[in-house]
Each structure stands twice: as structure tokens, then as C-alpha cells.
Amino acid sequence: MPGSLFLQLPSELILACLETLPLTDLDSCANCNRLLHEIITKSVLLHYRREQARAGVGENPSVASNLVISDRLDKLHRRESNWLNFEPLSTHAIPIDFATTGLYDLTSDAYFVGDTADPNTRMCTAIKYIRTAPGETQWRTVDGGKPIIDFGTSLEEHDLIALVTYTIHDRNPLMSSVDISLLKFSTGAPHPLAAQPVLHVHDVEVVRHRPGISIEIVGDTLALSMVYWSFELRDMDVLYLFNWKLGTPCMDPVPVYNTGMIFLTEGMLVLPNSYDESLDVLYIPSDPVEEPLLLHSFHLPELMHDTSIRSFQCRGSPNPRTTTTSPSSASFVPRTWDALLMFSLQVGNHTTFSDHLLIVDRPRFFGAIQNAREENPEGVEWDDWGPDCCRWLNAQELSTQYITTTSGRRMVTIAHDAFERPAPITIMDFNPSSVRAHWHLGVVEREKATSRVVEASTQHLELFARPIASGLPYLEIVSKERFDYGAVLINDENVIGTRFGDATVASLDVLHFG
Numbered sequence: 001m002p003g004s005l006f007l008q009l010p011s012e013l014i015l016a017c018l019e020t021l022p023l024t025d026l027d028s029c030a031n032c033n034r035l036l037h038e039i040i041t042k043s044v045l046l047h048y049r050r051e052q053a054r055a056g057v058g059e060n061p062s063v064a065s066n067l068v069i070s071d072r073l074d075k076l077h078r079r080e081s082n083w084l085n086f087e088p089l090s091t092h093a094i095p096i097d098f099a100t101t102g103l104y105d106l107t108s109d110a111y112f113v114g115d116t117a118d119p120n121t122r123m124c125t126a127i128k129y130i131r132t133a134p135g136e137t138q139w140r141t142v143d144g145g146k147p148i149i150d151f152g153t154s155l156e157e158h159d160l161i162a163l164v165t166y167t168i169h170d171r172n173p174l175m176s177s178v179d180i181s182l183l184k185f186s187t188g189a190p191h192p193l194a195a196q197p198v199l200h201v202h203d204v205e206v207v208r209h210r211p212g213i214s215i216e217i218v219g220d221t222l223a224l225s226m227v228y229w230s231f232e233l234r235d236m237d238v239l240y241l242f243n244w245k246l247g248t249p250c251m252d253p254v255p256v257y258n259t260g261m262i263f264l265t266e267g268m269l270v271l272p273n274s275y276d277e278s279l280d281v282l283y284i285p286s287d288p289v290e291e292p293l294l295l296h297s298f299h300l301p302e303l304m305h306d307t308s309i310r311s312f313q314c315r316g317s318p319n320p321r322t323t324t325t326s327p328s329s330a331s332f333v334p335r336t337w338d339a340l341l342m343f344s345l346q347v348g349n350h351t352t353f354s355d356h357l358l359i360v361d362r363p364r365f366f367g368a369i370q371n372a373r374e375e376n377p378e379g380v381e382w383d384d385w386g387p388d389c390c391r392w393l394n395a396q397e398l399s400t401q402y403i404t405t406t407s408g409r410r411m412v413t414i415a416h417d418a419f420e421r422p423a424p425i426t427i428m429d430f431n432p433s434s435v436r437a438h439w440h441l442g443v444v445e446r447e448k449a450t451s452r453v454v455e456a457s458t459q460h461l462e463l464f465a466r467p468i469a470s471g472l473p474y475l476e477i478v479s480k481e482r483f484d485y486g487a488v489l490i491n492d493e494n495v496i497g498t499r500f501g502d503a504t505v506a507s508l509d510v511l512h513f514g
Helices: 003-007 011-018 023-032 034-042 044-055 069-085 362-375 432-438
Strands: 057-059 090-095 104-106 110-114 124-131 140-154 160-168 175-184 198-205 212-218 221-227 238-243 262-265 268-273 278-283 293-299 308-315 332-334 341-348 353-360 390-394 410-413 426-429 449-454 457-459 468-470 474-479 487-490 494-500 505-512
Touching: 003 011, 011 034, 011 044, 023 034, 023 044, 044 057, 044 069, 044 432, 069 449, 104 140, 110 140, 140 175, 140 212, 160 212, 175 221, 198 221, 212 262, 262 362, 268 308, 293 362, 353 362, 390 468, 410 487, 432 449, 432 474
Parallel strands: none
Antiparallel strands: 057 332, 090 505, 104 110, 110 124, 124 140, 140 160, 160 175, 175 198, 212 221, 221 238, 262 268, 268 278, 278 293, 308 341, 341 353, 353 390, 410 426, 426 474, 449 474, 457 468, 487 494, 494 505
């Protein structure tokens, strides 16, 4: 249709044609024609889309569909104001009146913890969970029936919980079987989409003891990394990839040095590598015939002589999704394609150690991968990729007990000794729109919080060989109220404060921001 004829259409039809365009194309249309500019700037729907993009969230249609667009927009504005001003809509306590194991996880709207351990195996056989929405008071149970050493979930995408079990053989007590039970989360029954509801991983000598585990599920792929920390041989420290629906491996196991991994995209994994001091990017084959391909190793800054990475954990929340079948209860959910990647490192030598956090901007890191693929270097040096898309944080004084401290582009921290000396909660907002909006405001004092932009800088971090450039700015929001939590966590709508008892979690406080 010629442009002149298009502009003669009724405004409603023009808007219907425009409303699905990318925001950059809408800006181009608005700048090239007065009529289009008027239609675009007056549209509440397009304004709502733009505000979602600025906030880094998407709408949860199962929750918001009963509201008109103007009410959804108001709700989004209130949500962002709550986070900026540290003004939770409500706070409720969740008591934990049972002994827990060290297993835990936090999803978009639920907190999980390992049930009471069996005194003989020192492992639990069930996982308990509670919704983090206000008004939820009931703990529910997913029963595995076998000793559980870890678990992973894909609730929104597949209504799936995967329990990794460790069972000593009846006929040979010197050997154990490691398996994965695939259950439908909402019913606790074997998952109907799994051709084999139990995946056998391997048999292992009991003398190796239980492995450290990390498990993530995206699309049809279940990734499981295992490290037998207490055993000298490293031959069974590997990454497995399964097609959990078919019950088949996607490839032969790949050696790893750490348990964590992050799905950067559905077909790409990021693996922390403490041995080579790098982030390794692995291509996931879509065909079992294909070999897995290590695309690149992105090297970290050089450490001082005789210094190494002692521990290396990671988290990226939420995971990429191919579909949403069981949406959460949140009205707005963080966009998966620009969620932060967070790495927690402890580096040390024979005399001292130090804790650090590395925050990686997902879109910028993906761009660095694309550039590296074009140039085909096997290893990418820190100066060629890191300063533009990373932020280093000295975590020596922070609580780093939990890794579930990011959601979307927000991160939450508290002092490591807050349980003894109450301290503020700090929210770090890495959303570029938030940073731009507050760039020239300096320190802003609000009723319940202080905020400021922390700009790019060069940092002198302990045990690193030279100063490190951190090019990623963020908006820092520090609560004026002080809290006595041992750790803080974050999901779609909440900051969750944790108090510890005798080596277990004693209670939770949920600060609900909406």
C-alpha cells in the first residue's frame, strides 16, 4: 500500500498496523510524519509497551488480562516506584517449623527447601515449597521416595521438577546409582511428556561420596553438572546434557571443573572454569549426531602469582523459555533475554583469600560472543570483552551464602554480619533505562531509601594482578531501615530475608514490592 493511502486509513487501523512494530521502528515512524507522531504518542497501548521495555519486564497475561490498558500501566508505574523508593506493599513472615537440609531454590514465585533429612542417609526424600505471594501460609511437599542430593525446576515452561537421587545398590553396597526423577510439579506424578520418567545418570563407587550438583532445564534440554569434590580423581566431574522428553543424551559427557552453568540462550551454555580462569561458552547440539562445540573461552582478569579461583558459582534468572504453560502469579515478569549473569568467586593463595562478584550484561556478552565467532579466536582476552559488559564487586563484606540474589536486571545484597549488626538492604538496578533516568541527579534522599548512580570505574581488587575496568554502571538503592537477616534473596516481586537457626533456615520474611 502506498504511504499516502496508508495515512488515509482510519486512525484505529493505522494503530493496529503499528502496535506490533519494534519500538525502534515506532520511533522512526513517529519522527517521519506528524499524523503518525500524534497517533503513536497518544496511544495508551504503545505507551504501555514502551514502559514495559523501560522496566525490563513483560506482562503476565494470565494475571493482567482482566485489566484495561490504563490500569495495567498504572500498576506497572506503582511497581517500579515501590522498588525505587524501597517501599514494599506488605511484609509477611514464613515460619519454618521443621528441620531442613542444605538444599534450596527460589523461583519466580516459590521458595523451595529440602525436607528433614533421614538420620541414616543424612539426605531428604522430599522437597517442600511455599508460594512467596502475600497470604500464602501453607507448605506443600513433593515426595521423591528416594534420597535426594539436589533438584531443579522448570515450572513456568513445563510444570516440571527434576529430583536428582542417590541410592546405594541393594546387591552391592559399595556402589550407588545417581538418577533423575522427572515429575509434574503440580501433581507430583511422573511427568507425562517424559518418555522415561527416571533418567539413569551413572553408577559410582560409594567411596567417592555424594557429588556437588547443578541442574538447569530449558526447552527440551536438561543440563546436569557433577563434581565429586571429596575424591582425588576428577574423571567423573562432567556435564551431562539430556533431552528430558525423549530420555536420551544429547551428547557424550563433557569434563568440567565447577558445578554451575547458565543457559545464555536455548542453544548455548556458559560454564565457569576455575582451572583456566575463564567463562566457557558451549554450543548445545540440536541433533545427537553432532558433537558439542566449545565456542570460546572468555578469560577473566589475571590473578596474582600463586593465586587461584577456589570456588566459582553462577546464576542467571530467569532462564530462557521456549513457551509458558504454567505462568507465575506475578503481574509482570523480568524479560529472559536481558537477565543478568552473576558469578560468585572466591580467589586465594596459601596466605589469604577474597570474595568477589562478577555481574555480566547478557545482551552485551551475547554480542561479544557473536563478534568472537566472526573472528574465530579460541580464547578471548579480558581486555577484548570484559570491560564493556561487566561489573566487578568486592564481596568481602557481603553475604554470599546464597546465589539466588538476582532477578532480571536487579540484584540484592546485605552485609555478611547483618544478623549480628542490622544493616541496610541494597538493591542494584542494572537496567540502562533506570541508570539514564538518574544519571544527573546525584544522591537522592527519599523517605525510605537513598539512591545514586554508580558509574563505570577502574577498581583495585584484592589478589588480582592489576586494576580492573568495570564499564557497567548501575543504580544503587539503599534502604534506610536496617535488617537482621543472615542472607537476602530476590524473585519477580519480592525481596526475601532469611534468618538462620542451628545450621538451618529458621524463618523467612517476604518484602512484597509487586
